[in-house]
Amino acid sequence: MALLQISEPGASAEPHRHRLAIGIDLGTTNSLVATIRNGLAVCLPDEEGRALLPSIVRYRADGGIEVGRRAVAQQAVDPRNTIVSVKRFMGRGIRDVTHIEAMPYIFEDTPGMLRLRTVQGSKSPVEVSAEILRVLRARAEVSLGGELIGAVITVPAYFDDAQRQATRDAARLAGLEVLRLLNEPTAAAVAYGLDNAAEGVYAVYDLGGGTFDLSILRLTHGVFEVLATNGDAALGGDDFDHRLFCWILDRARIAPLSIEDASHLQMKARATKELLTTCDEVPIKLKLDSGEEIDVLITRAEFAEMTRPLVHKTLGLTRRALRDAGLAVSEIKGVVMVGGATRMPHVQRAVAEFFGQEPLINLDPDKVVALGAAMQANALAGNHGANDDWLLLDVIPLSLGLETMGGLVEKIIPRNSTLPVARAQDFTTFRDGQGAMAFHVVQGERELVADCRSLARFELRGIPPMAAGAARIRVTFQVDADGLLSVSAREASSGVEASVKVQPSYGLSDDEIADMLKAGIERAGDDMAARALNEQRVEAERLIEATLRALASDGALLDAKERAAIDSAIDALRALCAGADTRALGVGIAALARATDEFAARRMDRAIRGALAGHKIEEI
Amino acid sequence: MDLTVDFFTLFRLPRTFRIDLAELDARYLEIQSQVHPDRHVRAGEGERRLSMQWAARANEAYLTLKKPLERARYLLSLAGRDPEIERNTIMEPEFLMEQMEWREAVQEARQGGDHHELERLHHRLRLDLKKHHAELASLLDDRQDYAAAAGLARRLMFLEKLLAEIDKTLAELEDGMDN
Numbered sequence: 001m002a003l004l005q006i007s008e009p010g011a012s013a014e015p016h017r018h019r020l021a022i023g024i025d026l027g028t029t030n031s032l033v034a035t036i037r038n039g040l041a042v043c044l045p046d047e048e049g050r051a052l053l054p055s056i057v058r059y060r061a062d063g064g065i066e067v068g069r070r071a072v073a074q075q076a077v078d079p080r081n082t083i084v085s086v087k088r089f090m091g092r093g094i095r096d097v098t099h100i101e102a103m104p105y106i107f108e109d110t111p112g113m114l115r116l117r118t119v120q121g122s123k124s125p126v127e128v129s130a131e132i133l134r135v136l137r138a139r140a141e142v143s144l145g146g147e148l149i150g151a152v153i154t155v156p157a158y159f160d161d162a163q164r165q166a167t168r169d170a171a172r173l174a175g176l177e178v179l180r181l182l183n184e185p186t187a188a189a190v191a192y193g194l195d196n197a198a199e200g201v202y203a204v205y206d207l208g209g210g211t212f213d214l215s216i217l218r219l220t221h222g223v224f225e226v227l228a229t230n231g232d233a234a235l236g237g238d239d240f241d242h243r244l245f246c247w248i249l250d251r252a253r254i255a256p257l258s259i260e261d262a263s264h265l266q267m268k269a270r271a272t273k274e275l276l277t278t279c280d281e282v283p284i285k286l287k288l289d290s291g292e293e294i295d296v297l298i299t300r301a302e303f304a305e306m307t308r309p310l311v312h313k314t315l316g317l318t319r320r321a322l323r324d325a326g327l328a329v330s331e332i333k334g335v336v337m338v339g340g341a342t343r344m345p346h347v348q349r350a351v352a353e354f355f356g357q358e359p360l361i362n363l364d365p366d367k368v369v370a371l372g373a374a375m376q377a378n379a380l381a382g383n384h385g386a387n388d389d390w391l392l393l394d395v396i397p398l399s400l401g402l403e404t405m406g407g408l409v410e411k412i413i414p415r416n417s418t419l420p421v422a423r424a425q426d427f428t429t430f431r432d433g434q435g436a437m438a439f440h441v442v443q444g445e446r447e448l449v450a451d452c453r454s455l456a457r458f459e460l461r462g463i464p465p466m467a468a469g470a471a472r473i474r475v476t477f478q479v480d481a482d483g484l485l486s487v488s489a490r491e492a493s494s495g496v497e498a499s500v501k502v503q504p505s506y507g508l509s510d511d512e513i514a515d516m517l518k519a520g521i522e523r524a525g526d527d528m529a530a531r532a533l534n535e536q537r538v539e540a541e542r543l544i545e546a547t548l549r550a551l552a553s554d555g556a557l558l559d560a561k562e563r564a565a566i567d568s569a570i571d572a573l574r575a576l577c578a579g580a581d582t583r584a585l586g587v588g589i590a591a592l593a594r595a596t597d598e599f600a601a602r603r604m605d606r607a608i609r610g611a612l613a614g615h616k617i618e619e620i
Numbered sequence: 621m622d623l624t625v626d627f628f629t630l631f632r633l634p635r636t637f638r639i640d641l642a643e644l645d646a647r648y649l650e651i652q653s654q655v656h657p658d659r660h661v662r663a664g665e666g667e668r669r670l671s672m673q674w675a676a677r678a679n680e681a682y683l684t685l686k687k688p689l690e691r692a693r694y695l696l697s698l699a700g701r702d703p704e705i706e707r708n709t710i711m712e713p714e715f716l717m718e719q720m721e722w723r724e725a726v727q728e729a730r731q732g733g734d735h736h737e738l739e740r741l742h743h744r745l746r747l748d749l750k751k752h753h754a755e756l757a758s759l760l761d762d763r764q765d766y767a768a769a770a771g772l773a774r775r776l777m778f779l780e781k782l783l784a785e786i787d788k789t790l791a792e793l794e795d796g797m798d799n
Binding site for chain 2: 021172179180220221223316319320323376379380381382389392393413417418419421422480481542543545546547592593594596597600601603604605606607608609610611612
């Protein structure tokens with residue numbers, strides 16, 4: 001552990017160090033990692049030069065784990081233990097997953113999120129995803145030759161709270177500090193917009209392996225403002241494959257398949273779909289383990305016809321997003337295509353017809369999301385370059401509300417609200433002396449609770465005895481910039497307070513994460529205590545550095561006594577960094593944070609005043 | 621400046637119904653570019669929390685001032701008048717009749733699956749609202765007649781609800797077409 005660099009008063013610490021940050025596109029079919037190198041966003045390839053990592057994880061009987069291409073090779077041999085498209089299971093229960101009957105896995109119907117039974121035991125989709133993230137993290141560390149300060153991980157814009165929470169958990173499990181969860185179409189818009197210095201209103205049509213998103217953004221002077229988003233978290237290229245799979249079965253008049261043969265045929269269907277991008281017709285020949293042979297011919301027109309309803313569905317969702325944004329098709333300046341599935345010619349044609357213009361395909365639809373994520377990661381890491389003074393304003397895709405009488409939903413935060421957002425609503429007791437109140441938090445657009453997704457239930461206890469209707473219980477919903485929700489309730493009228501914070505029931509608890517981390521670390525032969533110490537040191541350094549930067553620019557806001565208090569808290573924390581007491585470090589971090597609270601408030605006030613005076617804070 | 625500052629002061633705009641929307645947009649973006657959590661990712665916990673609170677506040681303020689009816693209601697609440705409280709005022713029979721006619725028209729178009737008629741109703745209602753917004757401006761800014769403004773705002777709440785229903789019906793018809 002190197003000693004902290006001592007900087008002159010008034011100078012920020014290590015001004016020229018480039019902080020290593022990455023963007024990760026954790027896709028249904030493929031995943032990528034990208035970073036900024038010499039000012040340019042680049043995808044990092046594996047040792048064989050390939051950027052795309054197939055999102056496939058195989059658990060071997062001997063305890064080994066294969067990720068990516070090596071797992072692909074085993075897909076048809078060992079389908080039960082080779083998990084493909086795990087993204088479809090993130091934050092989902094068994095009943096949420098379509099075509100589950102066609103999948104070769106043994107599912108466990110566990111509360112909240114389903115699990116998969118493998119030869120290495122029961123695995124949560126979060127653990128499977130973490131294996132993919134681990135490979136990408138290692139690739140980045142080798143390639144960049146240093147420790148990462150964090151990652152921006154992309155999620156479909158239409159992911160709900162449970163799916164986002166699951167993604168964040170997977171990153172934690174893979175030892176990645178999540179700088180931000182970023183919506184995939186927004187990431188693509190950033191990559192496209194910064195590349196082309198675009199201004200105006202754009203639509204991003206993002207059809208990935210398992211998800212569809214349509215986002216409408218306004219680009220003005222470096223601000224990317226999402227106006228509306230819509231989509232379907234269970235509609236993607238996989239569904240096109242599935243239609244083709246069913247069509248082949250039907251054409252070839254084949255009896256029910258073994259899971260190995262089904263895996264084979266699924267891969268064949270995918271390959272055929274890809275061939276149809278460039279060929280007008282493709283012969284499908286496959287010899288099955290059962291001895292039967294498939295030999296059929298498909299034309300591009302037939303494929304387009306059988307998948308027309310899927311394309312039609314995406315356009316319906318597009319129309320809705322436009323209406324939510326209050327825009328006509330004619331007001332859209334350009335349409336950016338994202339996701340491998342947008343390579344299908346009939347998809348491109350349908351989108352072109354809908355918008356009355358040719359979509360933009362000059363950026364690689366497989367890479368554009370990762371590149372945008374890398375740009376955001378770089379900006380969040382504080383590596384500001386000349387063109388990095390931009391800002392993202394994203395929205396929440398689905399409404400959030402509470403269950404009320406009769407199983408109805410009372411919406412608290414409507415969909416497409418700009419993040420972050422906080423809303424409070426007052427409720428009261430309906431019985432004399434009512435001591436507790438139950439809350440049920442749901443997400444979705446429908447009016448009935450039963451049709452929405454249940455996120456959390458909690459109870460507020462200890463309400464002092466009062467007449468019915470006299471208590472004032474304020475429930476506050478807060479959604480942060482990652483789109484993650486926290487809810488609290490507080491009884492205020494009597495001066496007595498009780499408050500609760502809830503985590504969505506689909507997320508893993510901190511204890512579960514800790515257990516999984518421990519297991520993973522033991523497997524890697526790592527030392528848990530050393531890792532915890534290191535994490536606290538990094539956090540302490542981060543806080544010291546941020547404080548020094550703040551002091552350098554705004555030290556004048558403090559009087560000598562206040563300044564001395566902060567300086568001594570910094571010195572104390574520095575001393576602790578040199579030691580090896582994890583717990584004391586935590587206390588020191590909290591002490592410095594407390595010492596700077598008032599300073600932070602003054603800085604924020606000054607920043608706002610500065611903004612309104614038409615000047616940046618540095619200029620005042 | 622603290623988090624409880626009123627929205628007009630926050631954006632340094634005059635406390636009137638007629639505001640320059642371009643100016644509102646610009647002020648909003650200026651503030652967000654200072655307070656947004658993305659600008660404070662590497663700061664201490666206190667600053668990050670504060671940044672989120674300010675950014676959420678700026679979003680709420682922007683949304684309130686951007687929509688004419690919301691802006692009017694906010695102005696009324698600053699003046700100590702809440703249109704919600706005016707719910708006891710008796711609605712003029714003409715207005716109620718008009719409401720019933722509107723609802724019948726929407727109902728009819730819904731049953732007939734008449735997409736074009738719904739679009740037409742949507743546009744007519746939009747124009748109507750625009751006219752009323754001009755009226756609100758005159759009541760609030762020129763005459764300071766808050767009682768009349770509150771009454772009008774209350775009627776407009778009905779019209780906006782109706783507009784939302786038309787839009788919802790349109791969406792349902794489109795869904796029907798998609799499936």
